[in-house]
Amino acid sequence: MKDRLENFIRDNKKEFDQFDPPAALWDKIEQQLEEKRINSSATGIKKEKVVRLSFLLKMAATIVVVLGVGLWGYQYQKKESADLSNIDPKLAKQQVHYTSLIEAKQTELKQIEKEEPQLYSEFSSEIRKMDASYQKLKSDLPASPNQEETVKAMIRNLQIQTELLNQQLNIIQQINNVKKEQKHETQQI
Amino acid sequence: MEAVYVDQHYDLVVECRNGSRKAHNDLYKLYSRAMFNIAMRILNNEDEAADVLQEAFIDAFGRIGDFRQETTFGLWMKQIVINKSISQLRKRRMELISIDDTDVEAIPDTEIPDYEEMELQVRQVRAAIQQLPDGYRVVLTLYLLEGYDHEEISHILRISENTSRTQFMRARRKLAEILRTRGISYN
Numbered sequence: 001m002k003d004r005l006e007n008f009i010r011d012n013k014k015e016f017d018q019f020d021p022p023a024a025l026w027d028k029i030e031q032q033l034e035e036k037r038i039n040s041s042a043t044g045i046k047k048e049k050v051v052r053l054s055f056l057l058k059m060a061a062t063i064v065v066v067l068g069v070g071l072w073g074y075q076y077q078k079k080e081s082a083d084l085s086n087i088d089p090k091l092a093k094q095q096v097h098y099t100s101l102i103e104a105k106q107t108e109l110k111q112i113e114k115e116e117p118q119l120y121s122e123f124s125s126e127i128r129k130m131d132a133s134y135q136k137l138k139s140d141l142p143a144s145p146n147q148e149e150t151v152k153a154m155i156r157n158l159q160i161q162t163e164l165l166n167q168q169l170n171i172i173q174q175i176n177n178v179k180k181e182q183k184h185e186t187q188q189i
Numbered sequence: 190m191e192a193v194y195v196d197q198h199y200d201l202v203v204e205c206r207n208g209s210r211k212a213h214n215d216l217y218k219l220y221s222r223a224m225f226n227i228a229m230r231i232l233n234n235e236d237e238a239a240d241v242l243q244e245a246f247i248d249a250f251g252r253i254g255d256f257r258q259e260t261t262f263g264l265w266m267k268q269i270v271i272n273k274s275i276s277q278l279r280k281r282r283m284e285l286i287s288i289d290d291t292d293v294e295a296i297p298d299t300e301i302p303d304y305e306e307m308e309l310q311v312r313q314v315r316a317a318i319q320q321l322p323d324g325y326r327v328v329l330t331l332y333l334l335e336g337y338d339h340e341e342i343s344h345i346l347r348i349s350e351n352t353s354r355t356q357f358m359r360a361r362r363k364l365a366e367i368l369r370t371r372g373i374s375y376n
Contacts, residue, residue, distance in 0.1 A: 005365060009333045015311045016334055021225035022239050026217055029246050
């Protein structure tokens with residue numbers, strides 16, 4: 001299928017290069033290359049600066065956090081020791097016991113947050129109310145005329161919180177049972 | 190089998206990698222004319238071809254670290270220029286005629302060889318190629334002047350091989366027609 005026209009064009013390939021690029025084009029290219037070089041070295045410097053700065057910031061932030069936690073822990077310890085164990089070591093033990101119980105139950109409760117967000121928010125708001133009055137008692141304690149009574153009230157509060165959490169967990173258990181049954185039923189159908 | 194390309198300008202490429210502005214300029218001087226003409230044949234517009242050429246060289250120099258000796262600098266550069274030219278052409282919304290369903294066999298060959306007796310001259314053929322519609326001109330020049338086969342053209346233009354063939358045949362016929370109307374025949 002090679003014909004004369006095709007062959008002619010192929011044979012004269014070189015002569016089909018008839019145009020010359022604009023004379024000023026190289027200058028434009030060189031200028032652009034120059035700009036690129038400057039930019040790339042500039043971003044290099046900037047990057048380094050940013051890295052250093054962020055490193056310093058991180059260091060500073062870490063120091064602040066460590067100091068803060070240390071200070072808080074120190075003060076907390078001091079306060080705590082002033083609070084309860086000085087007043088009544090037995091009650092202090094009870095307090096520790098209930099707080100850890102409450103903590104464990106709260107984590108358990110938190111598992112329903114995803115499934116039952118409304119229920120969870122209701123439950124946790126009740127606990128929060130109780131906790132708020134506990135915190136009030138605690139802050140009143142140093143100035144309280146009858147410290148032992150206050151501590152007892154605090155412990156009662158913790159007991160109620162534990163009980164409340166127990167009930168809430170029971171309710172959740174029941175809901176789960178109902179759900180399971182329904183599932184079984186639908187599966188059987 | 191691995192093709193071994195002897196690239197006469199590989200030294201320049203190495204110098205370019207080291208950032209030598211003179212080597213950049215040397216490569217530009219060696220290749221700019223051929224590359225400009227490739228862009229011109231595809232785009233048929235000097236301003237656009239100049240823009241493509243500039244972009245292509247900037248791009249090539251920027252990526253010269255990626256260039257391996259699997260090919261010559263010239264072929265590599267040519268690919269960049271062709272790709273940029275085609276995308277520029279697409280921006281102009283050239284419609285690469287989608288006639289995939291047209292059978293190559295359906296285009297009768299007997300109609301064509303009227304120009305067997307033409308007195309062909311480069312200048313006139315060049316002018317006639319420039320008169321071709323975009324789609325025809327691109328396929329014809331890629332095939333005849335840049336030396337790509339239809340498979341390669343189908344990849345470059347993202348069309349089927351069959352379309353490339355059909356397009357080429359139509360372009361060739363159209364070219365002959367243009368030449369004929371210009372009275373380029375040998376009497």
